[in-house]
Amino acid sequence: MSTATIDDVARRAGVSIKTVSRVLNGEPLVRDSTREKVRVAIRELGYRPNASARRLAGKRTYLLGLVYQQNSSYASRVQSGVLEACHDHHYELLIHPCRQLSPDALDDIRELAESGRVDGLLMTPPVSDIAGVRELLEELRIPNVVLSRVAEDHAPWSVGTNDRDISRAIVEHLVEQGHRRILYVRGHPDHKAMANRYQGYLDGMAAAGLEALPPLRGDNAFESGRQCGAQALAQSPRPTAVVCANDHMAAGVIRAAYEAGVTVPDELSVAGFDDIPLAGQLSPGLTTVRQPMERMAGTATELLIERVRNPGLEDNARILESRLVLRDSTGPAPT
Amino acid sequence: MSTATIDDVARRAGVSIKTVSRVLNGEPLVRDSTREKVRVAIRELGYRPNASARRLAGKRTYLLGLVYQQNSSYASRVQSGVLEACHDHHYELLIHPCRQLSPDALDDIRELAESGRVDGLLMTPPVSDIAGVRELLEELRIPNVVLSRVAEDHAPWSVGTNDRDISRAIVEHLVEQGHRRILYVRGHPDHKAMANRYQGYLDGMAAAGLEALPPLRGDNAFESGRQCGAQALAQSPRPTAVVCANDHMAAGVIRAAYEAGVTVPDELSVAGFDDIPLAGQLSPGLTTVRQPMERMAGTATELLIERVRNPGLEDNARILESRLVLRDSTGPAPT
């Protein structure tokens, strides 16, 4: 237990506590020799600044909040990316999963923002898509950054990925494999990232000179995928490939095929989106899209810290690239 | 932003700040009418105590740490159980995923414990199984509780479940379905909970008067399950059922069956352990064991808070019951 205080360090180094504080916070106006003396004293005493005292005096918490939907399958990747960046900058993280999306979620987030427990907030969809959240946070003047906002939004203070392009790439891949009747299963309408994925599908179909089929609509969950899958298999002529807006629904489609005795990928190709842990463990393995979630989360965290330190800063947004992960749930079209 | 301080409340209620403090902390020696006055003032001012000041003065952080293995599939369930309990008791949570198990992990945990950032630590396996962790924490006198320690350990300050009994129940279920050649796939030897699951299998086989087959050994990951699955299918006579120490390996066995053209469950029954999200989304759905993880986590958190508040307390351990989840990966033995 580091029980040494700043006074002990000051005494040992023969300087005032203010000077120690300066060294601690990397302030410039300290002579190099003095800085070194202080550093030595700190090391010898095994001194660590008391976070609570620092928070109280500095009027900052050095705590960031991460708001996301409970049980979201990418939560753990996001957390680890955020934590790493936090660690690098001596911040700590408070996680804040939201159970349901509305309407209490907004109050819940307001509470967190107003409570003064955190210096800034990081949000992921679909929580960040709740009507009015961002406006609320801006109004409350609490620094915030949205993670995984789709590129096309041009949202200020956000980190996104090229969902639309990569969605198009899936279609192109399927077309190359000889598919023509490619069906799309859309996600929950409140989850805006999903809309772009669908656009990419339309792009791909148009580019290939194919007619887009009327899309089915799921709610992002496994069970809805299963239902859409059953519907798709009942269509005549039957689609030879199904692209889903996320992996859970794709798993549902695979289940529907299994139940209908339809072999994947021989009789039906299935693709998803997100590369959740499940994707590699399904049988067959799921062709999907992997987003650089840890890097995105780390980048978002750094943007947030920048914003916290410098409230006047201008908008800043970043795009990182996702990539296609080809597994065995897609194959040549049946003849 | 609640900018009111304890002084404002005291002034408004016409009492001293000490009295406000008493009300805030639910101390007994306050006249009911006074308490009420203070409550009114707090409400009218929208006052919230400043956490940093409270931490500094009270020499407690009101922060708990949760240490677990990164990417563990039950992390999110554990987190939500812990968070709920934290919230009820006005504590906050710092999550601390460990990347690898050894040997740095121990230093990592020591660092966290010594840093004074948390009042107590919650640990889950396999991190809690690292040699010397518990001893380290006791030595450092930092309150700690282990979550999901297996029942048989009689570990002090822990919350566990009836792994062994339930593992036996799986075997009984298979035996009822006519299975005789039931193979067990063991988990990583460092993960102690796994040993008990194997014991339960042995119990079940013995009770049914069946000969236990030589177990295979995986490392808890999907890929090892796939390899064990391939091995199992190559055995002659072939087992009709495979019980795995966790779901990831069970998914691997299902994959191996898929690759070998063996139908599950018609030709091979497969069961797992944990009911990770994947389990319900595999095709066929995986028969497995569901632990009341949120409740276990909540209970562990409450034990920890109790221990933090009352360092002299005696050992305390709890067992909660898991249950069998029957899905379609198990069925009657082939004839």
Place this chain on the structure above:
DNA sequence: TTGTAAGCGTTATCAA
């Protein structure tokens, strides 16, 4: 049952 006064260990102000 209530209040006074002294910390807790930092950062911030302002003078030296």
Place this chain on the structure above:
DNA sequence: TTGATAACGCTTACAA
């Protein structure tokens, strides 16, 4: 470039 000293907003003796 450095240092006294005053906050910061609470809890904890100790009185009353």
